[in-house]
Each structure stands twice: as C-alpha cells, then as structure tokens.
Amino acid sequence: TQLLEQSPQFLSIQEGENLTVYCNSSSVFSSLQWYRQEPGEGPVLLVTVVTGGEVKKLKRLTFQFGDARKDSSLHITAAQPGDTGLYLCAGASEANAGKSTFGDGTTLTVKP
C-alpha cells in the first residue's frame, strides 16, 4: 500500500508570512499532484510534477518534486487570506494503474 504523509496537519499564520508544507512517502511515484480544497467544494488541481528534482512556480506558490520522486514540498511566499484551505498532495504510479493515493492534507489558515 502506498502512503503519503503530509505535514504539518494544521498551520495558522499571519498574512504576509512564508510557509512550507511537506508530502512524504517511502514509495516512488510517476507523478505527484497538489490540490487545494475549500469548504463545500471538491479539490482543485494546482500542479502536476513528473520529473525528479522538478520545480514549478504558480504565482506565489513553488512546488518541488524530490530527486527520488518520493516526496514533494509546497512553498507559499507572502501568504494571503485567499490562500486559506486544505492542501492535498496525491501520487500516481503505474504500479497502481494510475490511481492516485491522497495524503490527509494540510489545513492552512491565513489571518488578515
């Protein structure tokens, strides 16, 4: 069974601060996704990373895939209240027939 562990589970910060959340596994993934979920909605895909060491930027969000494709991080610069939500990482592998395994998420609250 492939497991993804996310940390921290909860994070509460002030507007303007920087933060990093982590997604770790002992399994290798062919691709890894990050989603953001707001209350009452389904998760929305933010990014997919597929190459070990890959770094992708989406405005103030920076995503990195570990060299061994077992872990990933999400860094937010100058967080804003609109960044508040549940951040989920998900890994897919050919061994799992493309089915994604989700972490339990990091709940981020950005206070104005």
Place this chain on the structure above:
Amino acid sequence: GAGVSQSPSNKVTEKGKDVELRCDPISGHTALYWYRQRLGQGLEFLIYFQGNSAPDKSGLPSDRFSAERTGESVSTLTIQRTQQEDSAVYLCASSLDGRTGGYTFGSGTRLTVV
C-alpha cells in the same frame, strides 16, 4: 459538460434506507473515480472506472456499496441499508485517460445518515 457534476449536492437519509449518488464526468474523459471524505480528513479511494469497466473496486468498504458506469459517461454509486458511519462527502472525479494523475473533481454529495 464543462466540469464534473454531482447530484444531489446534499442528501439526508434514514438509517437502513438505500441511496443513489450520481456523477456526470467531463465529456470524453475515460477514467472516473469515486472517493469518500470524512469531516476534516483526506480522501479515501472507493472505486475506479476505465470506460464502463471497474478494474479496481478494492476501496469499496462493504458489499452494501456498489457502482456502475454506462455509456462511458454517467456513474452511479449506490449504498444499500445505509449506516451512520456512511455519513461523509462522496466525491467523484474524472481524468482524460487515467494514465497519469491530475483529476477534475465535482463538488461532492454530502450524505448524512440519521
């Protein structure tokens, strides 16, 4: 359609009743997934369809749960003899071919069993 549509958005049912949850995926997406999310938790895989076939039903919690997909389009998740522990948000997602990750999710059906 433009996105994944789920209905109903909310369902309250009495313990022991059967419920049907519907998912309309994005047109042309061959892969369809059902996940369950309990309050404050991550996503629990239930079942995966490639076309109309379900190669992976490993996540279905018990034989009270079943799902089907027709016309490589609409999917229905049925829960028979509902129990209080079935209360959760049921999320449907679709992807173009299911080979790599990256799903489009619906807004979910919030099921409450009383």
